[in-house]
Amino acid sequence: MQAKYDEQSIDLLASGHKACAGCGPALTIQAILRATGANVFVANATGCMEIISSQYPQSAWKVPWIHSLFENTAAVASGIEVALKALGRSEEGKVVVIAGDGGTVDIGMQAISGMLERGHNVCYICYDNEAYMNTGNQRSGSTPLDASTTTSPFGKRSFGNDRPKKNMPAIAAAHGISYVATSSVGYPRDLTKKVQKGISVSSPAYLQIHAPCNIGWGFDSAKTIEIARLAVETGLWMMYEIVNGELVNVMKVRNQQPVEEYLKLQKRFAHLFKMPGGDAQIKLIQELANNNLKKYTVETQKEAGEIQT
Protein backbone atom coordinates (compact mmCIF):
# COMPACT_ATOMS: atom_id res chain seq x y z
CA MET A 1 0.00 0.00 0.00
CA GLN A 2 1.23 3.46 -0.85
CA ALA A 3 1.78 5.68 2.19
CA LYS A 4 -0.40 8.68 1.66
CA TYR A 5 -0.26 11.98 3.47
CA ASP A 6 -3.38 13.91 4.14
CA GLU A 7 -2.13 17.26 5.31
CA GLN A 8 -5.64 18.61 5.51
CA SER A 9 -6.51 16.26 8.35
CA ILE A 10 -3.35 17.24 10.16
CA ASP A 11 -5.13 18.49 13.23
CA LEU A 12 -7.31 15.52 14.11
CA LEU A 13 -5.52 15.98 17.41
CA ALA A 14 -6.25 19.67 17.85
CA SER A 15 -3.85 22.35 18.99
CA GLY A 16 -4.19 23.49 22.57
CA HIS A 17 -3.56 20.06 24.07
CA LYS A 18 -1.44 20.14 27.20
CA ALA A 19 1.50 17.90 26.27
CA CYS A 20 4.93 19.21 27.17
CA ALA A 21 6.66 21.15 24.43
CA GLY A 22 8.32 18.68 22.06
CA CYS A 23 6.35 15.65 23.27
CA GLY A 24 7.17 12.53 21.21
CA PRO A 25 3.94 10.68 22.04
CA ALA A 26 1.80 13.70 21.04
CA LEU A 27 3.65 13.84 17.73
CA THR A 28 3.03 10.10 17.38
CA ILE A 29 -0.72 10.64 17.72
CA GLN A 30 -0.63 13.44 15.13
CA ALA A 31 1.07 10.99 12.77
CA ILE A 32 -1.28 8.10 13.58
CA LEU A 33 -4.39 10.18 12.92
CA ARG A 34 -2.87 11.61 9.76
CA ALA A 35 -2.47 8.02 8.57
CA THR A 36 -5.92 6.76 9.60
CA GLY A 37 -7.97 9.78 8.65
CA ALA A 38 -11.17 10.60 10.51
CA ASN A 39 -12.94 7.24 10.31
CA VAL A 40 -11.68 5.71 13.53
CA PHE A 41 -12.96 5.03 17.02
CA VAL A 42 -10.12 5.61 19.46
CA ALA A 43 -9.93 3.90 22.84
CA ASN A 44 -7.25 5.61 24.87
CA ALA A 45 -5.68 4.26 28.05
CA THR A 46 -5.01 6.40 31.10
CA GLY A 47 -1.57 7.96 30.74
CA CYS A 48 0.06 11.10 29.43
CA MET A 49 -1.81 11.13 26.13
CA GLU A 50 -5.18 10.86 27.79
CA ILE A 51 -4.42 13.47 30.44
CA ILE A 52 -3.04 16.04 28.02
CA SER A 53 -5.87 15.68 25.55
CA SER A 54 -8.97 15.63 27.72
CA GLN A 55 -8.78 18.18 30.47
CA TYR A 56 -12.45 18.59 31.28
CA PRO A 57 -14.39 20.22 29.66
CA GLN A 58 -12.00 20.38 26.73
CA SER A 59 -11.00 17.69 24.27
CA ALA A 60 -8.25 17.76 21.68
CA TRP A 61 -9.75 14.84 19.77
CA LYS A 62 -11.61 15.38 16.52
CA VAL A 63 -12.42 11.69 16.14
CA PRO A 64 -14.72 9.55 18.32
CA TRP A 65 -12.74 8.88 21.46
CA ILE A 66 -13.19 7.09 24.75
CA HIS A 67 -11.01 7.09 27.83
CA SER A 68 -10.63 3.69 29.44
CA LEU A 69 -8.97 2.68 32.64
CA PHE A 70 -5.22 2.21 32.71
CA GLU A 71 -5.54 -1.56 32.51
CA ASN A 72 -8.46 -2.41 30.26
CA THR A 73 -8.22 -0.48 27.00
CA ALA A 74 -8.09 -3.67 24.93
CA ALA A 75 -11.27 -4.88 26.62
CA VAL A 76 -13.04 -1.56 26.00
CA ALA A 77 -11.93 -1.63 22.35
CA SER A 78 -13.15 -5.23 22.01
CA GLY A 79 -16.54 -4.14 23.34
CA ILE A 80 -16.78 -1.26 20.88
CA GLU A 81 -15.87 -3.54 18.01
CA VAL A 82 -18.55 -6.13 18.77
CA ALA A 83 -21.10 -3.41 19.51
CA LEU A 84 -20.47 -1.84 16.10
CA LYS A 85 -20.89 -5.27 14.56
CA ALA A 86 -24.13 -5.91 16.42
CA LEU A 87 -25.47 -2.55 15.29
CA GLY A 88 -24.38 -3.14 11.71
CA ARG A 89 -22.13 -0.09 11.89
CA SER A 90 -18.72 -1.67 11.39
CA GLU A 91 -18.32 0.15 8.09
CA GLU A 92 -18.22 3.48 9.91
CA GLY A 93 -14.65 3.07 11.02
CA LYS A 94 -11.88 1.06 12.51
CA VAL A 95 -11.44 0.63 16.25
CA VAL A 96 -7.97 1.76 17.29
CA VAL A 97 -6.35 1.58 20.71
CA ILE A 98 -3.80 4.19 21.70
CA ALA A 99 -2.02 3.26 24.93
CA GLY A 100 1.28 3.85 26.66
CA ASP A 101 3.91 1.23 27.33
CA GLY A 102 2.90 0.81 30.98
CA GLY A 103 -0.73 0.37 29.97
CA THR A 104 0.40 -2.16 27.38
CA VAL A 105 3.34 -4.29 28.45
CA ASP A 106 2.51 -4.28 32.18
CA ILE A 107 -0.96 -3.69 33.53
CA GLY A 108 -2.87 -4.03 30.25
CA MET A 109 -1.35 -7.36 29.32
CA GLN A 110 -4.20 -9.69 30.16
CA ALA A 111 -6.82 -7.57 28.45
CA ILE A 112 -4.62 -7.43 25.34
CA SER A 113 -4.03 -11.14 25.39
CA GLY A 114 -7.77 -11.72 25.56
CA MET A 115 -8.43 -9.32 22.72
CA LEU A 116 -5.81 -10.93 20.49
CA GLU A 117 -6.97 -14.42 21.37
CA ARG A 118 -10.61 -13.64 20.60
CA GLY A 119 -9.59 -12.17 17.26
CA HIS A 120 -11.23 -8.75 17.52
CA ASN A 121 -10.91 -6.44 14.56
CA VAL A 122 -8.94 -3.83 16.49
CA CYS A 123 -5.65 -2.13 15.72
CA TYR A 124 -3.75 -1.80 19.00
CA ILE A 125 -1.08 0.90 18.98
CA CYS A 126 1.33 1.33 21.87
CA TYR A 127 3.36 4.54 22.01
CA ASP A 128 6.49 3.50 23.81
CA ASN A 129 8.05 6.27 25.89
CA GLU A 130 9.72 3.63 28.03
CA ALA A 131 8.29 4.44 31.47
CA TYR A 132 5.19 5.57 33.37
CA MET A 133 5.53 9.22 32.47
CA ASN A 134 2.16 10.58 33.53
CA THR A 135 2.87 9.73 37.14
CA GLY A 136 6.42 11.07 37.01
CA ASN A 137 8.73 8.54 35.39
CA GLN A 138 8.48 5.15 37.08
CA ARG A 139 10.03 2.17 35.29
CA SER A 140 7.87 -0.12 33.20
CA GLY A 141 8.59 -3.46 31.55
CA SER A 142 9.51 -1.41 28.51
CA THR A 143 12.19 0.68 30.21
CA PRO A 144 15.58 -0.10 28.68
CA LEU A 145 18.59 -1.49 30.54
CA ASP A 146 20.35 1.02 32.82
CA ALA A 147 17.86 3.84 32.43
CA SER A 148 17.57 5.72 35.71
CA THR A 149 13.94 6.30 36.70
CA THR A 150 12.33 7.22 40.02
CA THR A 151 11.77 3.53 40.79
CA SER A 152 15.03 2.31 39.25
CA PRO A 153 17.39 5.07 40.32
CA PHE A 154 21.12 4.76 39.83
CA GLY A 155 23.20 4.83 42.98
CA LYS A 156 26.12 3.18 44.72
CA ARG A 157 24.74 -0.29 44.08
CA SER A 158 22.73 0.31 40.94
CA PHE A 159 23.25 1.33 37.34
CA GLY A 160 19.54 2.05 36.99
CA ASN A 161 16.97 -0.31 35.53
CA ASP A 162 18.45 -3.80 35.73
CA ARG A 163 16.33 -5.52 33.06
CA PRO A 164 16.32 -5.14 29.28
CA LYS A 165 13.10 -4.14 27.50
CA LYS A 166 10.32 -6.71 27.47
CA ASN A 167 9.77 -8.03 23.94
CA MET A 168 6.09 -7.15 23.63
CA PRO A 169 5.87 -7.45 19.82
CA ALA A 170 7.02 -11.08 20.14
CA ILE A 171 4.37 -11.69 22.82
CA ALA A 172 1.69 -10.22 20.57
CA ALA A 173 2.93 -12.28 17.61
CA ALA A 174 2.84 -15.44 19.74
CA HIS A 175 -0.96 -15.10 19.71
CA GLY A 176 -0.84 -15.98 16.03
CA ILE A 177 -2.17 -12.65 14.80
CA SER A 178 -1.45 -11.70 11.22
CA TYR A 179 0.09 -8.26 11.64
CA VAL A 180 2.63 -7.01 14.16
CA ALA A 181 4.94 -4.09 13.49
CA THR A 182 7.33 -1.73 15.21
CA SER A 183 7.97 1.80 14.09
CA SER A 184 9.26 5.10 15.40
CA VAL A 185 8.16 8.71 15.55
CA GLY A 186 11.51 9.46 13.92
CA TYR A 187 10.32 7.82 10.68
CA PRO A 188 6.93 9.33 9.80
CA ARG A 189 6.67 7.66 6.38
CA ASP A 190 7.32 4.23 7.88
CA LEU A 191 4.89 4.95 10.70
CA THR A 192 2.17 6.02 8.25
CA LYS A 193 2.61 2.94 6.12
CA LYS A 194 2.44 0.57 9.08
CA VAL A 195 -0.57 2.24 10.68
CA GLN A 196 -2.39 2.01 7.37
CA LYS A 197 -1.52 -1.69 7.11
CA GLY A 198 -2.57 -2.21 10.71
CA ILE A 199 -6.02 -0.75 10.11
CA SER A 200 -6.46 -2.54 6.79
CA VAL A 201 -6.47 -6.06 8.23
CA SER A 202 -9.80 -7.24 9.59
CA SER A 203 -8.34 -9.09 12.56
CA PRO A 204 -6.25 -7.85 15.48
CA ALA A 205 -3.05 -5.97 14.70
CA TYR A 206 -0.39 -4.84 17.16
CA LEU A 207 1.93 -1.85 16.63
CA GLN A 208 4.58 -0.47 18.95
CA ILE A 209 5.94 2.96 18.18
CA HIS A 210 9.07 4.30 19.82
CA ALA A 211 8.29 7.82 21.08
CA PRO A 212 10.91 9.78 23.06
CA CYS A 213 9.75 11.84 26.05
CA ASN A 214 12.07 14.78 26.64
CA ILE A 215 10.92 15.24 30.24
CA GLY A 216 11.42 11.67 31.42
CA TRP A 217 14.50 10.91 29.36
CA GLY A 218 16.08 14.30 29.96
CA PHE A 219 16.99 15.87 26.65
CA ASP A 220 16.48 19.14 24.80
CA SER A 221 12.90 19.33 23.51
CA ALA A 222 14.13 20.08 19.97
CA LYS A 223 15.79 16.68 19.72
CA THR A 224 12.76 14.39 19.99
CA ILE A 225 12.95 13.18 16.39
CA GLU A 226 16.74 13.15 16.31
CA ILE A 227 16.84 10.86 19.36
CA ALA A 228 14.18 8.59 17.89
CA ARG A 229 16.30 8.23 14.76
CA LEU A 230 19.43 7.56 16.81
CA ALA A 231 17.70 4.70 18.63
CA VAL A 232 17.22 3.03 15.25
CA GLU A 233 20.65 3.96 13.87
CA THR A 234 22.37 2.43 16.90
CA GLY A 235 20.37 -0.80 16.72
CA LEU A 236 18.69 -0.23 20.09
CA TRP A 237 15.23 0.05 18.51
CA MET A 238 14.50 -2.32 15.67
CA MET A 239 11.94 -1.60 12.97
CA TYR A 240 10.28 -4.62 11.42
CA GLU A 241 7.02 -6.35 10.66
CA ILE A 242 5.82 -9.80 11.62
CA VAL A 243 3.37 -10.83 8.92
CA ASN A 244 1.50 -14.10 9.38
CA GLY A 245 4.06 -15.06 11.99
CA GLU A 246 7.05 -14.34 9.81
CA LEU A 247 9.61 -11.63 10.51
CA VAL A 248 9.89 -9.44 7.41
CA ASN A 249 10.89 -5.99 6.21
CA VAL A 250 13.52 -5.35 8.84
CA MET A 251 14.77 -1.82 8.33
CA LYS A 252 18.42 -2.01 7.40
CA VAL A 253 20.87 -0.05 9.49
CA ARG A 254 23.46 0.94 6.93
CA ASN A 255 25.80 2.92 9.09
CA GLN A 256 25.47 1.69 12.66
CA GLN A 257 26.19 4.43 15.22
CA PRO A 258 27.90 3.59 18.53
CA VAL A 259 25.34 3.47 21.35
CA GLU A 260 27.16 6.30 23.17
CA GLU A 261 25.81 8.68 20.53
CA TYR A 262 22.30 7.83 21.72
CA LEU A 263 23.01 7.49 25.44
CA LYS A 264 25.04 10.65 25.93
CA LEU A 265 22.18 12.92 24.87
CA GLN A 266 19.94 11.68 27.69
CA LYS A 267 20.02 12.44 31.37
CA ARG A 268 18.55 9.01 32.24
CA PHE A 269 21.85 7.48 31.08
CA ALA A 270 24.20 10.28 32.24
CA HIS A 271 25.40 8.25 35.27
CA LEU A 272 26.92 5.64 32.94
CA PHE A 273 29.45 8.22 31.81
CA LYS A 274 30.42 9.18 35.36
CA MET A 275 30.20 6.08 37.56
CA PRO A 276 32.95 3.53 38.01
CA GLY A 277 31.91 0.51 35.99
CA GLY A 278 29.73 2.65 33.74
CA ASP A 279 31.86 1.94 30.69
CA ALA A 280 31.32 -1.82 31.12
CA GLN A 281 27.57 -1.16 31.19
CA ILE A 282 27.82 0.88 27.99
CA LYS A 283 29.61 -2.11 26.44
CA LEU A 284 26.71 -4.32 27.55
CA ILE A 285 24.25 -1.96 25.90
CA GLN A 286 26.40 -2.00 22.75
CA GLU A 287 26.17 -5.79 22.79
CA LEU A 288 22.39 -5.62 23.08
CA ALA A 289 22.35 -3.38 20.00
CA ASN A 290 24.72 -5.64 18.06
CA ASN A 291 22.70 -8.71 18.99
CA ASN A 292 19.52 -6.98 17.85
CA LEU A 293 21.01 -6.27 14.47
CA LYS A 294 22.34 -9.81 14.17
CA LYS A 295 19.18 -11.51 15.32
CA TYR A 296 16.80 -9.50 13.18
CA THR A 297 18.86 -9.21 10.02
CA VAL A 298 20.13 -12.76 9.76
CA GLU A 299 16.71 -14.33 9.88
CA THR A 300 15.20 -11.93 7.47
CA GLN A 301 15.73 -9.84 4.40
CA LYS A 302 12.43 -11.37 3.37
CA GLU A 303 9.73 -9.36 1.71
CA ALA A 304 6.26 -9.62 3.16
CA GLY A 305 3.64 -11.75 1.48
CA GLU A 306 -0.07 -10.89 1.42
CA ILE A 307 -1.37 -10.46 4.96
CA GLN A 308 -3.84 -13.22 5.81
CA THR A 309 -6.83 -11.77 7.55
Place this chain on the structure above:
Amino acid sequence: MKEVRIHGRGGQGSVTAAELLAVAAFEDGKFSQAFPFFGVERRGAPVTAFARLSDKKIRLRSQIYEPDYVIVQDATLISAVDVTAGLKPDGIVIVNSEKSAEDVGLDAGIDVRTIDATGIALDIIGRPIVNTTLLGAFAGATGEIGIDSIKQSILARFPGKIGEVNVQAAEKAYKLMTSAKRKPSKKSRPRKNGTAYESHEKIPIGAIGKPGTSEVTRTGDWRVFYPEFDMDQCSRCGKCLESCPDAAIHKRELTGREATEALKRAEELEKAGKIKKAAAKKAHILYELDPMYCKGCGICANECPIQGIKMKLEEK
Protein backbone atom coordinates in the same frame (compact mmCIF):
# COMPACT_ATOMS: atom_id res chain seq x y z
CA MET B 1 -1.59 32.68 59.83
CA LYS B 2 -0.42 34.00 56.49
CA GLU B 3 -1.18 32.23 53.26
CA VAL B 4 0.95 32.47 50.14
CA ARG B 5 0.01 31.39 46.64
CA ILE B 6 2.70 31.04 43.99
CA HIS B 7 1.82 31.14 40.31
CA GLY B 8 4.39 29.91 37.86
CA ARG B 9 4.88 27.72 34.85
CA GLY B 10 5.87 24.07 34.97
CA GLY B 11 9.66 23.90 35.16
CA GLN B 12 10.09 27.26 36.94
CA GLY B 13 10.42 25.76 40.38
CA SER B 14 7.17 27.00 41.93
CA VAL B 15 6.83 23.97 44.18
CA THR B 16 10.47 24.31 45.23
CA ALA B 17 9.82 27.97 46.06
CA ALA B 18 6.91 27.01 48.30
CA GLU B 19 9.05 24.41 50.05
CA LEU B 20 11.96 26.79 50.53
CA LEU B 21 9.55 29.31 52.01
CA ALA B 22 8.16 26.74 54.42
CA VAL B 23 11.64 25.67 55.55
CA ALA B 24 12.65 29.31 56.00
CA ALA B 25 9.59 29.77 58.21
CA PHE B 26 10.78 26.84 60.37
CA GLU B 27 14.12 28.61 60.68
CA ASP B 28 12.20 31.62 61.96
CA GLY B 29 10.55 29.41 64.57
CA LYS B 30 7.17 29.28 62.85
CA PHE B 31 4.91 26.46 61.80
CA SER B 32 4.58 26.04 58.07
CA GLN B 33 3.23 24.02 55.18
CA ALA B 34 4.02 23.76 51.47
CA PHE B 35 2.22 21.80 48.80
CA PRO B 36 1.52 21.86 45.07
CA PHE B 37 -1.78 22.01 43.23
CA PHE B 38 -2.42 18.53 41.88
CA GLY B 39 -3.12 18.75 38.18
CA VAL B 40 -1.68 18.67 34.71
CA GLU B 41 1.75 20.13 35.30
CA ARG B 42 3.57 19.99 32.00
CA ARG B 43 6.62 22.13 31.47
CA GLY B 44 5.47 25.61 30.45
CA ALA B 45 1.88 25.09 31.58
CA PRO B 46 0.49 27.30 34.36
CA VAL B 47 1.00 25.74 37.78
CA THR B 48 0.20 26.76 41.35
CA ALA B 49 1.91 26.04 44.64
CA PHE B 50 0.93 27.03 48.15
CA ALA B 51 2.58 27.83 51.49
CA ARG B 52 1.15 28.60 54.92
CA LEU B 53 3.13 30.29 57.71
CA SER B 54 1.87 30.63 61.25
CA ASP B 55 2.86 31.12 64.88
CA LYS B 56 0.45 28.38 65.85
CA LYS B 57 -0.01 24.81 64.68
CA ILE B 58 -1.65 24.70 61.24
CA ARG B 59 -4.58 22.35 61.02
CA LEU B 60 -5.94 23.51 57.68
CA ARG B 61 -5.12 21.21 54.78
CA SER B 62 -7.09 22.79 51.94
CA GLN B 63 -5.82 24.71 48.95
CA ILE B 64 -5.44 28.44 49.46
CA TYR B 65 -8.40 30.40 48.18
CA GLU B 66 -7.89 33.73 49.96
CA PRO B 67 -4.17 34.40 50.00
CA ASP B 68 -2.45 37.16 51.92
CA TYR B 69 0.35 37.17 49.40
CA VAL B 70 0.69 36.12 45.80
CA ILE B 71 3.96 35.54 43.96
CA VAL B 72 3.80 35.58 40.17
CA GLN B 73 6.90 34.03 38.64
CA ASP B 74 6.01 34.88 35.06
CA ALA B 75 4.08 38.03 34.15
CA THR B 76 2.59 36.38 31.05
CA LEU B 77 0.41 34.39 33.45
CA ILE B 78 -1.57 37.50 34.31
CA SER B 79 -3.54 37.30 31.07
CA ALA B 80 -4.01 33.52 31.34
CA VAL B 81 -4.85 33.00 35.02
CA ASP B 82 -6.76 35.04 37.62
CA VAL B 83 -3.70 35.44 39.82
CA THR B 84 -5.39 37.81 42.30
CA ALA B 85 -8.45 35.60 42.87
CA GLY B 86 -9.49 35.85 46.52
CA LEU B 87 -6.63 38.16 47.49
CA LYS B 88 -7.18 39.69 50.96
CA PRO B 89 -7.83 43.48 51.11
CA ASP B 90 -4.34 44.30 52.38
CA GLY B 91 -2.73 41.57 50.29
CA ILE B 92 0.42 42.05 48.26
CA VAL B 93 1.15 40.69 44.80
CA ILE B 94 4.81 40.30 43.84
CA VAL B 95 5.30 40.06 40.10
CA ASN B 96 8.44 39.12 38.21
CA SER B 97 8.51 41.85 35.59
CA GLU B 98 10.75 44.63 34.43
CA LYS B 99 7.67 46.81 34.05
CA SER B 100 6.34 49.12 36.75
CA ALA B 101 3.50 47.96 39.02
CA GLU B 102 0.98 50.06 37.07
CA ASP B 103 1.90 48.43 33.78
CA VAL B 104 1.65 44.69 34.48
CA GLY B 105 -2.06 44.55 33.78
CA LEU B 106 -3.48 44.13 37.30
CA ASP B 107 -6.33 46.30 38.57
CA ALA B 108 -5.49 49.60 40.22
CA GLY B 109 -6.14 49.32 43.95
CA ILE B 110 -4.09 46.15 44.31
CA ASP B 111 -0.75 46.49 46.06
CA VAL B 112 1.52 45.23 43.30
CA ARG B 113 5.30 45.10 43.62
CA THR B 114 7.32 44.34 40.55
CA ILE B 115 10.87 43.12 40.42
CA ASP B 116 12.98 42.15 37.43
CA ALA B 117 13.82 38.76 38.88
CA THR B 118 14.71 37.33 35.48
CA GLY B 119 17.28 40.09 34.99
CA ILE B 120 18.73 39.57 38.47
CA ALA B 121 18.86 35.79 38.06
CA LEU B 122 20.51 35.99 34.64
CA ASP B 123 23.01 38.45 36.05
CA ILE B 124 23.96 36.57 39.20
CA ILE B 125 22.96 32.92 38.71
CA GLY B 126 23.52 32.92 34.97
CA ARG B 127 20.20 31.17 34.28
CA PRO B 128 16.65 32.54 34.25
CA ILE B 129 15.68 30.56 37.37
CA VAL B 130 13.71 33.12 39.34
CA ASN B 131 12.22 31.26 42.30
CA THR B 132 14.96 32.03 44.84
CA THR B 133 15.24 35.66 43.70
CA LEU B 134 11.52 36.09 44.26
CA LEU B 135 11.80 34.64 47.77
CA GLY B 136 14.25 37.44 48.59
CA ALA B 137 11.73 39.87 47.17
CA PHE B 138 9.01 38.24 49.29
CA ALA B 139 11.04 38.68 52.47
CA GLY B 140 11.69 42.32 51.57
CA ALA B 141 8.16 43.20 50.56
CA THR B 142 6.26 41.46 53.34
CA GLY B 143 8.63 41.28 56.29
CA GLU B 144 7.01 37.93 57.15
CA ILE B 145 10.31 36.08 57.04
CA GLY B 146 13.88 37.08 57.78
CA ILE B 147 16.27 37.15 54.86
CA ASP B 148 18.75 35.11 56.89
CA SER B 149 16.25 32.28 57.19
CA ILE B 150 15.63 32.43 53.44
CA LYS B 151 19.39 32.18 52.95
CA GLN B 152 19.69 29.15 55.23
CA SER B 153 16.79 27.46 53.54
CA ILE B 154 18.35 27.95 50.09
CA LEU B 155 21.79 26.75 51.24
CA ALA B 156 20.35 23.64 52.86
CA ARG B 157 18.63 22.70 49.63
CA PHE B 158 21.40 23.70 47.22
CA PRO B 159 24.79 23.27 48.86
CA GLY B 160 27.94 24.76 47.33
CA LYS B 161 28.35 27.28 44.59
CA ILE B 162 24.82 26.97 43.23
CA GLY B 163 23.38 27.78 46.65
CA GLU B 164 25.67 30.76 47.05
CA VAL B 165 24.70 32.44 43.80
CA ASN B 166 21.04 31.82 44.55
CA VAL B 167 21.51 33.48 47.94
CA GLN B 168 23.18 36.47 46.32
CA ALA B 169 20.28 36.83 43.91
CA ALA B 170 17.77 36.60 46.79
CA GLU B 171 19.69 39.22 48.77
CA LYS B 172 19.76 41.64 45.87
CA ALA B 173 16.01 41.31 45.41
CA TYR B 174 15.52 41.74 49.17
CA LYS B 175 17.39 45.02 49.20
CA LEU B 176 15.56 46.36 46.17
CA MET B 177 12.24 45.52 47.80
CA THR B 178 12.91 46.92 51.27
CA SER B 179 13.88 50.24 49.73
CA ALA B 180 10.58 50.46 47.81
CA LYS B 181 7.61 52.14 49.44
CA ARG B 182 4.43 50.31 50.30
CA LYS B 183 1.04 51.36 48.97
CA PRO B 184 -1.83 49.92 50.96
CA SER B 185 -4.65 48.53 48.85
CA LYS B 186 -8.28 48.59 49.80
CA LYS B 187 -10.27 46.23 47.67
CA SER B 188 -10.61 42.55 48.39
CA ARG B 189 -10.66 40.35 45.33
CA PRO B 190 -13.57 38.07 44.48
CA ARG B 191 -12.74 34.49 45.25
CA LYS B 192 -12.87 32.00 42.40
CA ASN B 193 -15.47 29.45 43.31
CA GLY B 194 -16.15 26.11 41.75
CA THR B 195 -19.50 25.84 39.98
CA ALA B 196 -22.24 25.02 42.45
CA TYR B 197 -25.07 22.74 41.39
CA GLU B 198 -28.53 22.70 42.94
CA SER B 199 -28.73 18.95 42.87
CA HIS B 200 -26.63 16.06 41.73
CA GLU B 201 -28.97 15.50 38.79
CA LYS B 202 -27.84 18.77 37.27
CA ILE B 203 -24.15 17.89 37.30
CA PRO B 204 -23.11 17.19 33.72
CA ILE B 205 -21.92 13.65 33.09
CA GLY B 206 -18.22 13.14 32.57
CA ALA B 207 -18.37 13.20 28.81
CA ILE B 208 -16.91 15.88 26.61
CA GLY B 209 -19.31 16.35 23.76
CA LYS B 210 -17.55 18.74 21.45
CA PRO B 211 -14.49 17.72 19.45
CA GLY B 212 -11.34 19.79 19.29
CA THR B 213 -12.32 22.19 22.08
CA SER B 214 -8.76 22.19 23.43
CA GLU B 215 -8.22 25.01 20.96
CA VAL B 216 -9.51 27.44 23.58
CA THR B 217 -6.24 26.90 25.46
CA ARG B 218 -3.65 29.09 23.85
CA THR B 219 -0.53 27.13 24.54
CA GLY B 220 1.50 29.75 22.68
CA ASP B 221 2.06 31.57 25.95
CA TRP B 222 4.14 28.65 27.28
CA ARG B 223 6.80 29.58 24.76
CA VAL B 224 10.23 31.00 25.52
CA PHE B 225 11.60 30.72 21.96
CA TYR B 226 9.69 30.93 18.70
CA PRO B 227 10.62 29.60 15.26
CA GLU B 228 11.29 32.11 12.51
CA PHE B 229 10.81 30.74 8.98
CA ASP B 230 12.94 31.76 6.03
CA MET B 231 10.26 31.40 3.36
CA ASP B 232 12.59 32.62 0.62
CA GLN B 233 14.92 29.65 1.02
CA CYS B 234 12.27 27.09 2.04
CA SER B 235 12.22 24.06 -0.27
CA ARG B 236 8.59 23.32 0.68
CA CYS B 237 9.43 19.81 1.84
CA GLY B 238 6.80 19.86 4.59
CA LYS B 239 9.10 18.34 7.22
CA CYS B 240 8.43 21.13 9.71
CA LEU B 241 4.70 20.61 9.48
CA GLU B 242 4.91 16.87 10.05
CA SER B 243 7.34 17.40 12.97
CA CYS B 244 5.10 19.62 15.07
CA PRO B 245 3.41 17.89 18.03
CA ASP B 246 1.08 20.86 18.40
CA ALA B 247 -0.24 21.21 14.86
CA ALA B 248 1.06 24.77 14.97
CA ILE B 249 2.41 24.90 11.42
CA HIS B 250 -0.01 25.25 8.53
CA LYS B 251 0.48 24.95 4.81
CA ARG B 252 -1.22 27.62 2.72
CA GLU B 253 -1.32 27.89 -1.03
CA LEU B 254 -1.63 31.36 -2.50
CA THR B 255 -3.87 31.77 -5.52
CA GLY B 256 -4.49 34.36 -8.23
CA ARG B 257 -2.53 37.58 -8.16
CA GLU B 258 -0.89 36.83 -4.82
CA ALA B 259 0.54 33.60 -6.21
CA THR B 260 1.75 35.22 -9.42
CA GLU B 261 3.48 37.96 -7.48
CA ALA B 262 5.15 35.55 -5.07
CA LEU B 263 6.40 33.41 -7.94
CA LYS B 264 7.65 36.45 -9.85
CA ARG B 265 9.54 37.75 -6.85
CA ALA B 266 11.11 34.34 -6.26
CA GLU B 267 12.14 34.08 -9.90
CA GLU B 268 14.03 37.33 -9.56
CA LEU B 269 15.75 36.12 -6.39
CA GLU B 270 16.69 32.92 -8.20
CA LYS B 271 18.10 34.85 -11.15
CA ALA B 272 20.15 36.90 -8.74
CA GLY B 273 21.52 33.62 -7.39
CA LYS B 274 19.98 34.23 -3.97
CA ILE B 275 17.69 31.20 -3.74
CA LYS B 276 17.56 27.70 -5.19
CA LYS B 277 15.29 26.64 -8.03
CA ALA B 278 13.31 24.24 -5.83
CA ALA B 279 12.34 27.15 -3.60
CA ALA B 280 11.51 29.48 -6.49
CA LYS B 281 9.21 27.00 -8.22
CA LYS B 282 6.97 26.62 -5.19
CA ALA B 283 7.06 30.18 -3.91
CA HIS B 284 3.26 30.30 -3.89
CA ILE B 285 3.15 27.70 -1.12
CA LEU B 286 3.66 28.98 2.39
CA TYR B 287 4.41 27.21 5.66
CA GLU B 288 3.07 29.42 8.39
CA LEU B 289 3.43 29.41 12.14
CA ASP B 290 0.37 29.57 14.35
CA PRO B 291 1.76 31.62 17.23
CA MET B 292 -1.39 30.99 19.23
CA TYR B 293 -0.36 27.38 19.87
CA CYS B 294 3.37 26.95 19.11
CA LYS B 295 5.06 25.92 22.37
CA GLY B 296 8.52 26.69 21.03
CA CYS B 297 9.90 23.17 21.36
CA GLY B 298 12.32 23.70 18.46
CA ILE B 299 11.72 20.35 16.73
CA CYS B 300 10.77 22.03 13.44
CA ALA B 301 14.03 24.02 13.46
CA ASN B 302 16.03 20.90 14.29
CA GLU B 303 14.42 18.95 11.44
CA CYS B 304 14.36 21.55 8.65
CA PRO B 305 16.79 20.09 6.10
CA ILE B 306 17.95 23.50 4.88
CA GLN B 307 18.30 25.05 8.37
CA GLY B 308 15.68 27.57 7.26
CA ILE B 309 14.08 27.85 10.69
CA LYS B 310 15.79 29.76 13.49
CA MET B 311 14.67 29.77 17.12
CA LYS B 312 14.43 33.34 18.45
CA LEU B 313 13.89 34.53 22.01
CA GLU B 314 10.27 35.58 22.49
CA GLU B 315 9.71 39.17 23.60
CA LYS B 316 7.31 39.13 26.50
